[in-house]
Amino acid sequence: MPLEMNSLKVIFDFDTWQEIFGSIAKNKTRTIITVIGVLWGIFIYITLSGAAKGLDNGFEREFEDMAMNSMFVWPQRTSVPYAGFKVGRNPRFTLSHVEDLKKQIPEIQFIAPRNARGVFGGSEPASVVHKEILRSYNIYGDFPEYTKIATKKIYKGGRFINEQDQLHKRKVCVIGERTQEELFEKDEDPLGKYIRINNVFFQVIGVHKYVEGGGFESDGDIFIPFNTFRRLYNSGEQVDWFTISAYNDADVVAVEKNVKDVLKKILKVAPEDERAFGSFNIGEVFNRISGFANGMTFLSLVVGLATILAGVIGIGNILLISVKERTKELGVRRALGATPGEVRVQILLESVFLTMIAGVVGIILGAGVLAIINLFTQDLSNFPYTNPTVPIPLIIGALTTMVVLGTLIGLIPAQRAVSIKPIDALREE
Amino acid sequence: MGDSSLHVLKGIDLNIEAGELVAIMGSSGSGKSTLLNILGMLDLADEGEYRLDKVLIKGLTETTAAKYRNQFLGFVFQSFNLINYKNALENVALPLYYQGLGRKIRQEKALEYLDKVGLKEWATHLPSELSGGQKQRVAIARALASQPKVLLADEPTGALDSKTSNEVMGLIQQINNEGKTILVVTHELDIAHMCKRIVTLKDGVILEDQKVEQVIVDTYVQ
Numbered sequence: 001m002p003l004e005m006n007s008l009k010v011i012f013d014f015d016t017w018q019e020i021f022g023s024i025a026k027n028k029t030r031t032i033i034t035v036i037g038v039l040w041g042i043f044i045y046i047t048l049s050g051a052a053k054g055l056d057n058g059f060e061r062e063f064e065d066m067a068m069n070s071m072f073v074w075p076q077r078t079s080v081p082y083a084g085f086k087v088g089r090n091p092r093f094t095l096s097h098v099e100d101l102k103k104q105i106p107e108i109q110f111i112a113p114r115n116a117r118g119v120f121g122g123s124e125p126a127s128v129v130h131k132e133i134l135r136s137y138n139i140y141g142d143f144p145e146y147t148k149i150a151t152k153k154i155y156k157g158g159r160f161i162n163e164q165d166q167l168h169k170r171k172v173c174v175i176g177e178r179t180q181e182e183l184f185e186k187d188e189d190p191l192g193k194y195i196r197i198n199n200v201f202f203q204v205i206g207v208h209k210y211v212e213g214g215g216f217e218s219d220g221d222i223f224i225p226f227n228t229f230r231r232l233y234n235s236g237e238q239v240d241w242f243t244i245s246a247y248n249d250a251d252v253v254a255v256e257k258n259v260k261d262v263l264k265k266i267l268k269v270a271p272e273d274e275r276a277f278g279s280f281n282i283g284e285v286f287n288r289i290s291g292f293a294n295g296m297t298f299l300s301l302v303v304g305l306a307t308i309l310a311g312v313i314g315i316g317n318i319l320l321i322s323v324k325e326r327t328k329e330l331g332v333r334r335a336l337g338a339t340p341g342e343v344r345v346q347i348l349l350e351s352v353f354l355t356m357i358a359g360v361v362g363i364i365l366g367a368g369v370l371a372i373i374n375l376f377t378q379d380l381s382n383f384p385y386t387n388p389t390v391p392i393p394l395i396i397g398a399l400t401t402m403v404v405l406g407t408l409i410g411l412i413p414a415q416r417a418v419s420i421k422p423i424d425a426l427r428e429e
Numbered sequence: 430m431g432d433s434s435l436h437v438l439k440g441i442d443l444n445i446e447a448g449e450l451v452a453i454m455g456s457s458g459s460g461k462s463t464l465l466n467i468l469g470m471l472d473l474a475d476e477g478e479y480r481l482d483k484v485l486i487k488g489l490t491e492t493t494a495a496k497y498r499n500q501f502l503g504f505v506f507q508s509f510n511l512i513n514y515k516n517a518l519e520n521v522a523l524p525l526y527y528q529g530l531g532r533k534i535r536q537e538k539a540l541e542y543l544d545k546v547g548l549k550e551w552a553t554h555l556p557s558e559l560s561g562g563q564k565q566r567v568a569i570a571r572a573l574a575s576q577p578k579v580l581l582a583d584e585p586t587g588a589l590d591s592k593t594s595n596e597v598m599g600l601i602q603q604i605n606n607e608g609k610t611i612l613v614v615t616h617e618l619d620i621a622h623m624c625k626r627i628v629t630l631k632d633g634v635i636l637e638d639q640k641v642e643q644v645i646v647d648t649y650v651q
Contacts, residue, residue: 338527
């Protein structure tokens with residue numbers, strides 16, 4: 001079925017569209033019912049894939065302040081007797097392990113050993129005093145490297161712990177938003193001020209912005225240099241846990257396993273002991289979640305496309321009936337000089353036009369529903385759903401698909417219309 | 430419909446001069462509609478020659494046939510066949526649209542022909558708002574709009590009462606007097622006698638072909 005070469009010209013002709021509007025407007029009810037099928041399809045598609053994107057964004061927000069390929073590893077209790085040691089031993093991580101890990105696992109980009117008080121079972125939080133106010137806060141001993149793995153947003157004017165702080169065991173601290181609110185006057189600038197942590201004076205060098213979402217950190221946390229922490233708590237070489245990030249192209253699951261294997265060897269833990277170390281692999285969790293989100297996106301694509309297809313077939317069906325109904329009209333047009341090509345283009349454009357209208361209205365409705373959902377979930381910080389959007393290329397893709405499908409399905413009624421001979425059409429009943 | 434290969438016409442030898450007003454008569458099944466369809470390039474004769482203004486009409490593609498119909502022929506049907514969602518003006522302008530004329534020229538011309546059939550004031554009315562006689566006059570305006578060589582009218586008064594029939598025939602006579610060649614298919618004798626020549630068909634052959642004294646219709650008033 002070759003379309004005539006002048007079809008393109010016809011498409012941009014105002015009169016062509018007037019003819020099409022005329023015949024579409026003739027039967028409004030039929031047009032609306034026809035359009036609803038495709039409209040519903042694109043609506044489902046937009047809403048679903050927007051929701052999938054919203055979930056995706058939501059999960060991403062949960063891990064926003066952590067590198068996507070990072071993990072934590074902490075010691076627990078051994079569950080297998082090994083090398084003369086009994087079950088139930090507490091292996092200890094120490095600073096020397098950092099070098100061992102870096103040396104043996106080249107995929108590791110950064111390691112930040114961390115210590116904390118108040119975070120995990122049993123340990124006391126730090127008691128902090130400023131002027132007359134006494135409060136307890138969780139306290140962390142950190143290396144500057146930590147900010148390379150997890151971003152800490154620091155309010156203007158302040159900074160995070162640096163190498164010099166670390167080297168000179170400076171008594172400096174980064175406090176949280178809540179800490180500032182609770183300890184300082186409203187208009188008091190905490191930077192440069194001193195607070196007493198466990199009876200030792202620390203200078204405040206920064207206030208970190210609390211970012212909602214995952215992890216155990218809170219808006220009251222206090223960060224001090226690792227070496228200062230050692231002194232404060234007399235913790236020596238001990239490390240509570242390692243925060244490790246791998247290079248972007250590394251397999252985070254393999255790195256996690258390597259880290260544990262290396263540590264097992266050093267700490268004489270049975271290779272098969274799964275419980276000696278705990279770990280949380282953000283990369284793996286994130287992969288799993290984004291896999292889920294991808295699955296959702298794919299599902300919405302399939303469901304949406306199938307619904308659109310059903311709708312487009314509906315349009316074809318209705319147009320086929322419409323062509324049958326309009327046998328006489330089409331015959332008259334042929335008798336008055338309409339060429340088969342002109343009739344074909346007219347029916348095709350009716351199909352494409354109806355599909356497009358349905359598509360655009362469906363997209364607008366879908367976007368509206370997404371906006372409403374967004375409005376209602378905006379304040380839910382514990383619900384991983386943020387900014388549900390459908391990328392423009394996907395929308396353009398959907399519209400293109402509809403035009404193509406509309407054209408293909410329109411070919412059937414168009415061919416039927418062309419096969420009407422004026423003489424058949426004009427024969428009196 | 431479609432593939433039936435019934436021989437309806439069995440040898441027609443007919444010559445119509447420019448400016449004639451010919452009635453083609455015959456009972457149903459005599460082949461008069463088939464003859465009109467062949468003349469209208471809506472149907473093909475399996476044998477013989479058809480020349481329209483010295484052009485041999487043969488082996489046309491659908492597209493060429495459409496163009497010829499548009500340029501050479503104007504159709505008037507028994508049941509008017511106006512497009513019901515287009516107003517009178519748009520209906521008259523339709524053949525001009527297929528001629529590829531611009532919108533403004535189309536409207537001007539269409540209005541001119543509506544005026545000619547006395548329906549200028551009804552230009553914006555839909556067919557459903559017009560009487561039978563008015564519809565047929567719109568249809569005649571539509572047939573004339575493309576300035577065809579020949580007007581083919583298939584039972585133009587078949588759906589009209591006698592008073593309206595006379596009005597329509599008066600209009601046809603007037604157009605013929607202005608020089609247009611017109612063929613009217615009818616089975617009514619009084620309608621046939623309003624033409625200048627009557628060709629009577631029976632069982633696919635010409636039974637009679639005679640010039641007649643034309644009954645002038647004077648009831649046609651605008």
